[in-house]
Amino acid sequence: MKELKTFLLIAAVFLIVYFAPVDSPRVQSAILEAFYMVQEYARQHVLFCLVPAFFIAGAMQNFISTKSVMRYLGKGAKQWLAYAVASVSGSILAVCSCTVLPLFMGIYKKGAGLGPASAFLYSGPAINVLAIIMTARVLGWKLGLARAIGAIVFSVVIGLLMAFIFRGEEAERQKGLSSAPDDAVGRSLGQTAAYFAVLVGLLVFAAWGRPPEPIGFFYAVFNLKWMIVLGLLIILAYQLYAWFKRDELGSWIDSTWEFAKKTLPLLLGGVAVAGLLMGRPGTDFGLIPSAYISGLVGGNSIWANFFASITGAFMYFATLTEVPILQGLLGSGMGQGPALALLLAGPALSLPSMIVIGRILGLKKTAVFVLLVVVMATISGMIFGAIVA
DSSP: OOOHHHHHHHHHHHHHHHOOOSSHHHHHHHHHHHHHHHHHHHIIIIIIIHHHHHHHHHHHHHSOOHHHHHHHHTTSHHHHHHHHHHHHHHHHOOOOTTTTHHHHHHHTTOOOOOHHHHHHHHHHHHHOOOHHHHHHHHOOOOHHHHHHHHHHHHHHHHHHHHHTTTTTHHHHHHHHHHOOOOOOOOOOHHHHHHHHHHHHHHHHTTTTOOSSOOOHHHHHHHHHHHHHHHHHHHHHHHHHHHHOHHHHHHHHHHHHHHHHHHHHHHHHHHEEEEEEOSTTOOOOOOSHHHHHHHOOOOOOOHHHHHHHHHHHHHHHOOOTTTHHHHHHHHTTTTTHHHHHHHHHHTTOOOHHHHHHHHHHHHHHHHHHHHHHHHHHHHHHHHHHHHHOO
């Protein structure tokens, strides 16, 4: 069976290469878009977003005990506390759909329940304070408010539904984790908290993007970001020297490399496919012309909302890029309902993230997670479109 799968894969690649209409200008531009998309992703996200996220995931693997994670996010935790922690911690990070994956992988493997972990997975890229503010300022306060309410509700509801649907499998998983030996480390709770606060600070400030308008608090932080990062690196260097043993640091590096090795190739491959199909955000050089998308999301029909949700789910949005893209789509006739549907599904999902989530959770759980996001975004878009109409 394994050899048959290998043969079918080779045959499929051969047939695609053999029959691909590479002399078509649209195909040539789409292939270039795939490379541009990967290059843009590597320049803007790998060094200052993914690399810190990998180090945080590796630190979770080594320096947070399974018992501690289960106490706040596992089966024995109070449900309101678990979902509150998952949603709030995700929103504080304000990362894109790909950067949140190593962090999700870290807490899930350490014992977080499927429900809270799914809430964290959605909330990280979806509940972005700056993005919600920019949505309200650029696209209108109604759309900004609806996005904020929808994202918060989605994170909790999706987590609860994932926990309920897979309650049998999750009970077995939690049982195995509860019997694991205590892997607590020798540092105090305050030292561990301070160490992770510095790591999270590095992720947040190193990835801090330039706001569209050069005014206000967010722009002031942007101007100071590298000074803040330098200060955090100095603090981290002291913590590593004073609080950690050499073998612990070696294990941390090994775990970080394992996360990167398993995740980065899938992400880059997924980004390339997304660029091939739809091009970079704001361009019209992918295999699927943007005019088709614009023409299918007018009005407030169930089809328009569903198409906006499913398209947003497969596209890759870097943080804040969804706002100007939607501004252009609204100017081309996109309905308010489909706009909200895309805002609720797009930043939280992407084709690259789906590939990695499938590697972590398996095909069935990933399909259910994606389906929940798309269906809830579609319904929310229809309700919002009816209200504003």
